Amino acid sequence: MNDKNINRCLIILLLITGCQKAKTKVENIQSVPFIAVDDPHSYSSPEEARVKHLHLELDVNFDKQELTGKAIWSIDVSSESKEIIFDTDALVIDKITKGANDTPVAFVLKDADSILGSALHIPVESFDSIVTIYYRTTSESNALQWLDPTQTGDGKHRFLFTQSQAILARSWIPVQDSPGIRFSYTATVHVPAGYFALMSARNPQQTNSEGVYEFEQPHPIPAYLMALAVGVLGFDAVGDRCGVYAEPGLLEAARYELAEMQQMLEATESLFGPYAWERYDVLVLPPSFPFGGMENPMLTFATPTILAGDRSLTALIAHELAHSWSGNLVTNANWNDFWLNEGFTVYVERRIMEALYGKPYADMLAVLGYQDLINTIDELTASGDTADAALVISLEGRNPDDGVTDVAYEKGAFLLSTIESITGRDRFDAFLSSYFSEHAFTSVTTQQFVEYLYNNLLEKGSAEDQKLHLNVWLYTSRIPDIFLVPFSTRFEQTETEALAFLNGKSAANLKTKDWSSHEWQYFLRRIADSVSYAKHQELDRVYNLSKSNNAEIAVLFYKTSIRLGYKSCFPQIEIFLSKVGRRKFLTPLYQSLLNNKETEEWGRHIYARNRSRYHSVSRNTLDALMNK
Numbered sequence: 001m002n003d004k005n006i007n008r009c010l011i012i013l014l015l016i017t018g019c020q021k022a023k024t025k026v027e028n029i030q031s032v033p034f035i036a037v038d039d040p041h042s043y044s045s046p047e048e049a050r051v052k053h054l055h056l057e058l059d060v061n062f063d064k065q066e067l068t069g070k071a072i073w074s075i076d077v078s079s080e081s082k083e084i085i086f087d088t089d090a091l092v093i094d095k096i097t098k099g100a101n102d103t104p105v106a107f108v109l110k111d112a113d114s115i116l117g118s119a120l121h122i123p124v125e126s127f128d129s130i131v132t133i134y135y136r137t138t139s140e141s142n143a144l145q146w147l148d149p150t151q152t153g154d155g156k157h158r159f160l161f162t163q164s165q166a167i168l169a170r171s172w173i174p175v176q177d178s179p180g181i182r183f184s185y186t187a188t189v190h191v192p193a194g195y196f197a198l199m200s201a202r203n204p205q206q207t208n209s210e211g212v213y214e215f216e217q218p219h220p221i222p223a224y225l226m227a228l229a230v231g232v233l234g235f236d237a238v239g240d241r242c243g244v245y246a247e248p249g250l251l252e253a254a255r256y257e258l259a260e261m262q263q264m265l266e267a268t269e270s271l272f273g274p275y276a277w278e279r280y281d282v283l284v285l286p287p288s289f290p291f292g293g294m295e296n297p298m299l300t301f302a303t304p305t306i307l308a309g310d311r312s313l314t315a316l317i318a319h320e321l322a323h324s325w326s327g328n329l330v331t332n333a334n335w336n337d338f339w340l341n342e343g344f345t346v347y348v349e350r351r352i353m354e355a356l357y358g359k360p361y362a363d364m365l366a367v368l369g370y371q372d373l374i375n376t377i378d379e380l381t382a383s384g385d386t387a388d389a390a391l392v393i394s395l396e397g398r399n400p401d402d403g404v405t406d407v408a409y410e411k412g413a414f415l416l417s418t419i420e421s422i423t424g425r426d427r428f429d430a431f432l433s434s435y436f437s438e439h440a441f442t443s444v445t446t447q448q449f450v451e452y453l454y455n456n457l458l459e460k461g462s463a464e465d466q467k468l469h470l471n472v473w474l475y476t477s478r479i480p481d482i483f484l485v486p487f488s489t490r491f492e493q494t495e496t497e498a499l500a501f502l503n504g505k506s507a508a509n510l511k512t513k514d515w516s517s518h519e520w521q522y523f524l525r526r527i528a529d530s531v532s533y534a535k536h537q538e539l540d541r542v543y544n545l546s547k548s549n550n551a552e553i554a555v556l557f558y559k560t561s562i563r564l565g566y567k568s569c570f571p572q573i574e575i576f577l578s579k580v581g582r583r584k585f586l587t588p589l590y591q592s593l594l595n596n597k598e599t600e601e602w603g604r605h606i607y608a609r610n611r612s613r614y615h616s617v618s619r620n621t622l623d624a625l626m627n628k
């Protein structure tokens with residue numbers, strides 16, 4: 001052990017009660033090969049001074065809607081460096097100290113930038129190994145959503161959750177908020193008695209009567225994977241490595257819907273190598289959660305809109321699980337390379353679905369994804385933003401949220417399936433498995449991926465390489481001709497039925513008996529632009545689509561209802577918009593409302609009434625939509 005480590009060990013021994021615990025903590029500070037990559041979305045300067053491990057102590061105060069506490073950072077400072085820089089946004093910094101005896105230091109909190117927040121500069125020397133930041137969150141802390149009981153499923157208790165991706169971690173923890181910087185963490189969280197706390201870490205399975213919870217994430221993770229949820233929750237196992245957390249009233253439905261989780265986990269392991277995170281649990285959040293899912297390590301956060309009752313939306317769980325390899329284990333080094341996270345994940349997601357339910361099922365997902373991609377590319381082209389239709393994009397000076405489009409997801413996945421089609425599946429799978437294991441717990445750039453591809457799978461300049469046109473995928477808005485447009489045998493019949501329906505076949509005579517929610521989605525998309533009021537109404541009469549439990553189907557039906565002014569569906573639309581906060585659903589619905597002169601004012605009204613009940617992520621997108 002060198003001097004620095006001895007020093008760190010002593011300090012941690014002093015800081016934390018219990019030698020045994022302190023020992024684990026020191027051992028958990030892993031040494032990870034570190035390559036500094038420019039990140040336009042972080043003020044930190046990791047080649048000079050960077051974080052290694054966090055011990056977080058937080059009090060959760062529902063009355064004040066405030067987190068208070070301290071972040072104890074183990075740091076590494078280079079010999080030339082005089083300071084360490086953290087990212088913060090909307091935090092109140094009360095005090096900062098160094099070392100074991102808590103010596104206060106003068107720090108500088110710079111003026112806030114509207115996207116990046118405020119840089120926090122703390123003077124340190126190369127012998128410093130601990131800084132402690134005492135701080136509070138504020139009402140502007142955009143990662144946090146504080147829910148009153150009416151926004152939860154049981155209607156009785158309050159709820160708090162965080163959403164850190166892409167750059168919101170800094171609004172609840174002072175942190176080096178770059179996906180290229182990793183740290184392990186431990187945490188102690190105090191919540192009101194009776195409440196449960198969960199993090200992206202080893203989690204409890206029972207309520208603690210005093211409301212004190214201890215967490216440990218032994219692996220180094222980037223800041224965007226920091227997560228906390230607090231509410232009244234129960235747990236149920238769905239295997240020895242998997243389980244669900246949900247409000248008690250939803251627990252049974254959640255356990256049923258997600259019963260295949262562990263099979264998904266095992267299927268992924270046999271395709272791409274061992275699961276690195278011990279357990280995989282899912283927390284079903286209240287409906288205001290702004291995303292479908294968020295891949296917080298060891299504990300995916302999920303929208304309750306996946307609880308369709310028939311396991312038809314579980315591809316979303318396959319997706320978040322897939323991030324345990326692509327994203328959480330091997331991470332995009334900055335947000336310009338976001339496709340490395342999401343494109344790989346969609347590819348792995350479809351492989352999981354294929355392993356569990358067969359190729360015809362996975363092909364349906366690919367076809368729907370392809371439709372999304374073409375729509376997105378058309379929209380980007382129409383608005384002159386073709387540069388964003390490349391896989392590698394430039395987000396400098398912009399909110400990284402601008403890069404969250406189907407291009408990263410679908411074009412990224414289609415690049416990988418195209419490489420697979422060129423090399424054959426066996427070679428590609430072996431390549432992908434070693435890509436994951438050789439880059440485990442590190443962050444990579446597109447350039448590193450390209451080098452790895454040429455060193456391990458494709459020979460540069462070979463016939464295979466020339467077919468691929470890699471640079472066209474990566475750096476242009478185009479998709480090379482080698483790409484095989486996905487095709488689904490199951491949708492052939494759906495296509496026939498959709499055309500027949502448009503040509504007058506009655507709704508009752510449609511052969512829908514074997515349709516999963518994917519055939520319904522295909523059908524509703526196919527008829528959306530041309531179906532008449534009468535046929536739309538007939539569809540509702542026969543299949544009761546305005547009351548569908550499946551949010552994907554309901555939203556498609558609502559969109560057309562708005563276009564056609566099908567008023568008997570409007571109360572349902574309003575109920576949906578005042579309950580669900582998932583951006584992917586809110587955006588097209590509000591867009592449709594604004595597009596129609598008859599519904600525009602009503603749409604603005606609904607938004608004004610519900611705006612404060614949406615998470616900041618959804619609010620930001622919708623504010624922009626309302627002001628366009």
Ligand code: BES
Nearest residue numbers: 165166291292293294295316319404584
């Ligand atoms: N990591 C993303 C969510 C995300 C991306 C949050 C960028 C913030 C910034 C997550 O894995 C995701 O992609 N969720 C999708 C579901 C998926 C099935 C495509 C969603 O929320 O809709």
Ligand code: ZN
Nearest residue numbers: 319323342345
């Ligand atoms: Zn994802």
